[in-house]
Amino acid sequence: MVLFALVDHALMAGAYALSYLDAQSAGGIDTDIWRGTDALFCVGVLYLFTASGAYRVMALANMSAQITKLLVISLGMLTFEWAGLVLLDLVSYFRWPLHGPLTLVGGAVFAMVLVRAGGALVLGELSRRQRLVRTVAVIGGGSQGARLLALLKHQGEGGVRVLGVFDDRMDRARDVVEPAGTLDDLIALSRHQAIDDILIALPWGAEQRLLEVLDKLKPIPANIRLAPDAIGYHFLNSGFERFEGVPVYNIVGRPMGEWGALLKRAEDLVLGSVALVLLAPVMALCALAIRLESQGPILFKQQRYGYNNALIDVYKFRSMYHEARDESASRLATQNDPRITRVGRLLRRTSLDELPQLLNVLNGSMSLVGPRPHATRAKAGGRLYQEVVREYAVRHKVKPGMTGWAQVKGWRGETDTEEKILRRVECDLYYMEHWSIMFDIEIMFRTVFVLTGKNVY
Structure with missing residues (x-):
């Protein structure tokens, strides 16, 4: 570093x-x-x-x-x-x-x-060659220790080596996970084996036992961390902070605070206005091509879910025959869809059909970057999105975007399987948890390279 x-x-x-x-x-x-x-x-x-x-x-x-x-x-x-x-x-x-x-x-x-x-x-x-591996010891052979070991194995990236589980209550712990020894054994081991981290997997309610364990581990030159209590495993991305001087554990927070929301709105207004001016000639040519090929309005307006689960009107260039339009998107577009016009196929393959959403950005119903707005009846594998993904509504805590982390990671196009919408929502939630202006700029930069592709139709 x-x-x-x-x-x-x-x-x-x-x-x-x-x-x-x-x-x-x-x-x-x-x-x-x-x-x-x-x-x-x-x-x-x-x-x-x-x-x-x-x-x-x-x-x-x-x-x-x-x-x-x-x-x-x-x-x-x-x-x-x-x-x-x-x-x-x-x-x-x-x-x-x-x-x-x-x-x-x-x-x-x-x-x-x-x-x-x-x-x-x-x-x-x-x-x-395992030269960068961090050595870890786990304290607690009960159910929390077993859960912690499983989590390290599932979410770890190969950079951690667990020395073992250590617990003074050997008989009680063997029912769940076999301990490698007692705390005294761990202290003795630390004298000839470098230990980077010690994770204590004990119930937070066992205050006296925790204090005794911490006091005993003081001589070991390692980071000592308290693993989540049973309920804490459901909120692994949260953490402690002080509220009016009182330490509290965050459960669910706003994706961005007041200043963050103000900065993001400024980003949308400035960059959205510049993009609209620069792309106005391209949008005029798209409108002309649509008008010359088929009858019907140039713009297509569709209700989709927006901020706070409210319905918003999202604008796109019309890419289907007017009589074949599907305003609720009960049937998503597929490859070689007969409802799509020749001009519409070109617009969709180059993502030019999305340009009118710059109007949504300027009127405040959308953002340049965020989870993509989905139509009200959109389905994955024959089931509504909200039926497939339990956390689906969480993505509406921020404004939807013209592009997003899911799009640049390859999760765009037809959702013919439930896994595709699951992966999209995972990316959306990751974006919300890691949002920053620089992250937005990175996504916009990477969007340029995914405007076309096999999943764009």
Whole structure:
């Protein structure tokens, strides 16, 4: 983690030093603008990359996400600087794009990408050789200990090795899981075996026993963590916080607070307005093609579930024959669907039929990024979505989006099986739990590469 951060900062510092010297050849105000934009780019990329949590241990485990995040941030900074130069009428003083962020300091970003690609290979090899494995000991051989072991086996990514289960109440524990020894055995083991983490799987109500165990484990140089109590396993993504000074355990929280909602609305208004202006000529051509091919309205309006499970009118370019329209989507579109017009087939394959939803974004009923809005009678495997997925309504705690995490992960198109809607909802819930402005930008960036595909029809 620290090594990656040091290498990144060294690469940026070196690239800026070269750019600083190279800028001297420009002379006058050109030199100042060149150096200023490069400094802003370097500092901005490093700051945003750090602020997005890219140097956390868990983040470094996913190098592909690291590279995507780095490219998104860099392109964002380039766009921001270019817009600033245009607004300040300084473009003519700057050798764009032959110098500056697109050359020397841009090379630092490329080097950072190569470092991560190489790091992924090295970490993969170390993982295969079990050089990066964390050693874990579990305290408690009862039902909670057994549940914790099963959870580590099911959700773990191969980076954990359980030394065993340790419990002073040996006879009572053997009915559930065979202990490797007592707490004294664990203390003795720790003197010649490095232990990274100790997980205590005991009932939280057993206060006195917990305090005794914690006191006994103090000499061991390891992280000591309290595993969830029985009910806590149902809320694994929650955690403690203070409410008016009182420690409380979160059960269900809002996906985003007031400031988060305000930032997301600003994102929708700014980027949505820019997208609508830039794509207006494309939308006009789509409208003309629809009008020339078949009779009926250009836009298709359909009621779908929106924020807080309320019904909203979602706009699309009409891609079916008007007389074959299905406003409740009781029958989803399939490959080679005879109801779809020739123009409509092209619009759907290129996702251009979704562009009118920019109007939904601007009127506040939708967002640029979020769970896709589903029609009221949409089905998977012959059953309504809400009948298939118990947590289906949870996805309506945020506004639906034009694109989302499920779409960029490949879960789009026909839901002919129940598994497909299950995977979609899993992605939607993941997005809600991990939402941030940078996550939105990453999804929008990755959407460009999934506008077409075998599941788009």
